[in-house]
Amino acid sequence: xxxxxxxxxxxxxxxxxxxxxxxxxxxxxxxxxxxxxxxxxxxxxxxxxxxxxxxxxxxxxxxxxxxxxxxxxxxxxxxxxxxxxxxxxxxxxxxxxxxxxxxxxxxxxxxxxxxxxxxxxxxxxxxxxxxxxxxxxxxxxxxxxxxxxxxxxxxxxxxxxxxxxxxxxxxxxxxxxxxxxxxxxxxxxxxxxxxxxxxxxxxxxxxxxxxxxxxxxxxxxxxxxxxxxxxxxxxxxxxxxxxxxxxxxxxxxxxxxxxxxxxxxxxxxxxxxxxxxxxxxxxxxxxxxxxxxxxxxxxxxxxxxxxxxxxxxxxxxxxxxxxxxxxxxxxxxxxxxxxxxxxxxxxxxxxxxxxxxxxxxxxxxxxxxxxxxxxxxxxxxxxxxxxxxxxxxxxxxxxxxxxxxxxxxxxxxxxxxxxxxxxxxxxxxxxxxxxxxxxxxxxxxxxxxxxxxxxxxxxxxxxxxxxxxxxxxxxxxxxxxxxxxxxxxxxxxxxxxxxxxxxxxxxxxxxxxxxxxxxxxxxxxxxxxxxxxxxxxxxxxxxxxxxxxxxxxxxxxxxxxxxxxxxxxxxxxx
Amino acid sequence: xxxxxxxxxxxxxxxxxxxxxxxxxxxxxxxxxxxxxxxxxxxxxxxxxxxxxxxxxxxxxxxxxxxxxxxxxxxxxxxxxxxxxxxxxxxxxxxxxxxxxxxxxxxxxxxxxxxxxxxxxxxxxxxxxxxxxxxxxxxxxxxxxxxxxxxxxxxxxxxxxxxxxxxxxxxxxxxxxxxxxxxxxxxxxxxxxxxxxxxxxxxxxxxxxxxxxxxxxxxxxxxxxxxxxxxxxxxxxxxxxxxxxxxxxxxxxxxxxxxxxxxxxxxxxxxxxxxxxxxxxxxxxxxxxxxxxxxxxxxxxxxxxxxxxxxxxxxxxxxxxxxxxxxxxxxxxxxxxxxxxxxxxxxxxxxxxxxxxxxxxxxxxxxxxxxxxxxx
Numbered sequence: 001x002x003x004x005x006x007x008x009x010x011x012x013x014x015x016x017x018x019x020x021x022x023x024x025x026x027x028x029x030x031x032x033x034x035x036x037x038x039x040x041x042x043x044x045x046x047x048x049x050x051x052x053x054x055x056x057x058x059x060x061x062x063x064x065x066x067x068x069x070x071x072x073x074x075x076x077x078x079x080x081x082x083x084x085x086x087x088x089x090x091x092x093x094x095x096x097x098x099x100x101x102x103x104x105x106x107x108x109x110x111x112x113x114x115x116x117x118x119x120x121x122x123x124x125x126x127x128x129x130x131x132x133x134x135x136x137x138x139x140x141x142x143x144x145x146x147x148x149x150x151x152x153x154x155x156x157x158x159x160x161x162x163x164x165x166x167x168x169x170x171x172x173x174x175x176x177x178x179x180x181x182x183x184x185x186x187x188x189x190x191x192x193x194x195x196x197x198x199x200x201x202x203x204x205x206x207x208x209x210x211x212x213x214x215x216x217x218x219x220x221x222x223x224x225x226x227x228x229x230x231x232x233x234x235x236x237x238x239x240x241x242x243x244x245x246x247x248x249x250x251x252x253x254x255x256x257x258x259x260x261x262x263x264x265x266x267x268x269x270x271x272x273x274x275x276x277x278x279x280x281x282x283x284x285x286x287x288x289x290x291x292x293x294x295x296x297x298x299x300x301x302x303x304x305x306x307x308x309x310x311x312x313x314x315x316x317x318x319x320x321x322x323x324x325x326x327x328x329x330x331x332x333x334x335x336x337x338x339x340x341x342x343x344x345x346x347x348x349x350x351x352x353x354x355x356x357x358x359x360x361x362x363x364x365x366x367x368x369x370x371x372x373x374x375x376x377x378x379x380x381x382x383x384x385x386x387x388x389x390x391x392x393x394x395x396x397x398x399x400x401x402x403x404x405x406x407x408x409x410x411x412x413x414x415x416x417x418x419x420x421x422x423x424x425x426x427x428x429x430x431x432x433x434x435x436x437x438x439x440x441x442x443x444x445x446x447x448x449x450x451x452x453x454x455x456x457x458x459x460x461x462x463x464x465x466x467x468x469x470x471x472x473x474x475x476x477x478x479x480x481x482x483x484x485x486x487x488x489x490x491x492x493x494x495x496x497x498x499x500x501x502x503x504x505x506x507x508x509x510x511x512x513x514x515x516x517x518x519x520x521x522x523x524x525x526x527x528x529x530x531x532x533x534x535x536x537x538x539x540x541x542x543x544x545x546x547x548x549x550x551x552x553x554x555x556x557x558x559x560x561x562x563x564x565x566x567x568x569x570x571x572x573x574x
Numbered sequence: 575x576x577x578x579x580x581x582x583x584x585x586x587x588x589x590x591x592x593x594x595x596x597x598x599x600x601x602x603x604x605x606x607x608x609x610x611x612x613x614x615x616x617x618x619x620x621x622x623x624x625x626x627x628x629x630x631x632x633x634x635x636x637x638x639x640x641x642x643x644x645x646x647x648x649x650x651x652x653x654x655x656x657x658x659x660x661x662x663x664x665x666x667x668x669x670x671x672x673x674x675x676x677x678x679x680x681x682x683x684x685x686x687x688x689x690x691x692x693x694x695x696x697x698x699x700x701x702x703x704x705x706x707x708x709x710x711x712x713x714x715x716x717x718x719x720x721x722x723x724x725x726x727x728x729x730x731x732x733x734x735x736x737x738x739x740x741x742x743x744x745x746x747x748x749x750x751x752x753x754x755x756x757x758x759x760x761x762x763x764x765x766x767x768x769x770x771x772x773x774x775x776x777x778x779x780x781x782x783x784x785x786x787x788x789x790x791x792x793x794x795x796x797x798x799x800x801x802x803x804x805x806x807x808x809x810x811x812x813x814x815x816x817x818x819x820x821x822x823x824x825x826x827x828x829x830x831x832x833x834x835x836x837x838x839x840x841x842x843x844x845x846x847x848x849x850x851x852x853x854x855x856x857x858x859x860x861x862x863x864x865x866x867x868x869x870x871x872x873x874x875x876x877x878x879x880x881x882x883x884x885x886x887x888x889x890x891x892x893x894x895x896x897x898x899x900x901x902x903x904x905x906x907x908x909x910x911x912x913x914x915x916x917x918x919x920x921x922x923x924x925x926x927x928x929x930x931x932x933x934x935x936x937x938x939x940x941x942x943x944x945x946x947x948x949x950x
Contacts, residue, residue, distance in 0.1 A: 039645070126735025317701075383726065395792065398791075398792030398793050398794065399792045399793050399819045399822060400791040400793075400811075403791060477814065477845075480818060482815040482818075484789060484791055484811065484813045484815050484816060486756070486844060486845070486847055487844075487845050487846045487847050488847060490845075492895070549648060549789055549791050550791070551642070551646070552642060552643045552646045552788045552789075552792050553643075553788055553789060553790055554791055554792060556636070556639030556640075556642065556643065557639075557794060559635060559639060560635060560636065560639075569651075
């Protein structure tokens, strides 16, 4: 358990594999090699992960020219110097020392070393806590703290389980009333009648009243889970069943046998309501593979429409397809979150696999048609994988990579928010498209896969810790990789962050602060999605400023380089 | 097989070595000049001028880039003006608040600060002059909704900007306070010429290019061949976060060109821009410049490096000195409120910061279009 938790922490902490500071620090010596060909952001990222601790351990004083404080260690930016610097900072701290030899291999074999270091830091997880690096570890996924519904959500949230539950309930109720019917109510039919009426109508009334009460409350809340729409469907369900019971009562002359039928109605009603309320996971959120299959089948169906001779061979697939279609119809009928499905499908297309490739090509096609005039805008460049890496390499040379990294990591955050349905798509506001390969490759895999087992509460905390990470890395003025944004923007972000985290500006009382921060996040317990929206609002202004800066300054220069020419040619060919 | 491998490796090694040698040779031949200075002092402007005069000039694509920058500057400036007007008059910003949510955090903050500081300094009538009249609401709404990347000027945008700039007294009044809200002086020039700039076939001329203001991020370098000498000039960003990167270029610098804006003694640095309540005597770009200059001088690498101080924007200074005394930044200054003695004082002050007597210090002044006018 212990190690698992730490592994999770580690994963969340590095929610993207970019770690800016070493990139910036080593850029000058590497600028040549990067520009010569190996434009590989993944490689950069892998190398960057090799020393996550050293970065944060280096905490310059708050003055603007703080780097001046370490002159001798910076004057040459060879790798060796970098290591000696790291050793120096680490030996001062209490954390485990990162051996410089291993980091040498890190630069030589980025992939291997990346894994190694990750493994090492996981194994050293216990001592990580004392280190500064774990300061933005906000999420301790200790599931024992959560109510059992969340803990066992993976089991509970299955259609099979729900149906079994309903059947069991139904059988139990039927048995119970059968017993009553033959033993207790034999004496007096009047009592029996009253009991039935009370049971059926009282049941309905109770349900409707409580639903209405919840709805009243829900209308005042920030409805993230879409409870409101669920409640509406429950009400509708109640009305339908009450009609059914009414009709049955009108037709039947209240004989012994029909009375049993009545009992089924409320039990079925309850079963369906439970189905709506519990929201079985696999009914609404279709697994990724299933969506893939569906998309695949969709395309094969299109093909079969033209080629009728293949139809016989595809009988089985078309049956499956019908099943899936039915499933989609069910989803739409419940209408909990069709937007999510759409989003999911689109995301799936962009994310990878062969299906994705097609749509990606079409996207780039349209952009190039637009760009036939011989110019690419920054957005178009970012959309292309080569464009992105080319621009990144250029920015490394100009020592302003942090701008781009901030944008990428912020977009990853937004993607995570969307992916976990924390907010509606409109609330996420400003987004730019960045080459999907880049976003996905550099994003921590666990975060994207986490959908199945991460509860909303978990992901809420993860998002908060992501914001904290972004703040520490890019916004905080004493950070090495702070971006160039206005004072107003920074104060606004600080203000909103202050609502969530009780952090102090001065990091002198590290241990205390960490405790505060964790306590605060956990003690609040309540998920306030408004906070996330506000955070997004405030970070949006920063992101916009950074984007503007990139656009008006760096990109102008980038558009004069050879790499840009190459890119332009490439895009024309495509 | 093995020999084959090592052979190919050797050749690549040799190639790399040769390249490094070549680079080294070039490096030793070239004089490395660093352009340093606080944010907004005119480093990049100087760089642009160098390029126009001693480089190959600006080609069409670069002009395209400058056009984008100018357009961006126009939109950004007008947005800032409108926003500041609304904040001062406590007009709700349209389109930012959600209907059902609590008030936007920023407003809370601003309101709190405003009620603390601004009310004391400003009377109702003073605030009233920043009130944007109802008839401009549509223009404001339109302009505020524009997002950063879409900076191309459309006809509609041009008319909106034009009407706001020419007919709205509040915007003009706010522009008078541009030093406090971080709006570059040159924006007035672009606003006045908005029709020319907004034309679809507009290409920026030399004056436009020089006047365009944008923040620099990171570093650019360019080689200039002047007569026989080769100069490698490095241009960097001047904001606080950008200064952290300076350290990377300090190796083997022939001379530092330190640029100081003469007019910045009443301008609030970009990182501190808040609203009109800002106190320019406490924090202004001149103080910032002095601090940066001191830090740069103290730096170990530069103990024997020559410094060339450029005092920029002298022409604007001549105008500004009539309105604002330099005591904002130099409280000990006792001389008359005139151009020459003020500038004398500033330059002497900067020179006095140098504690290494054998270091070469040169002073140069330049005006916006006249390059290298030697003042002495």
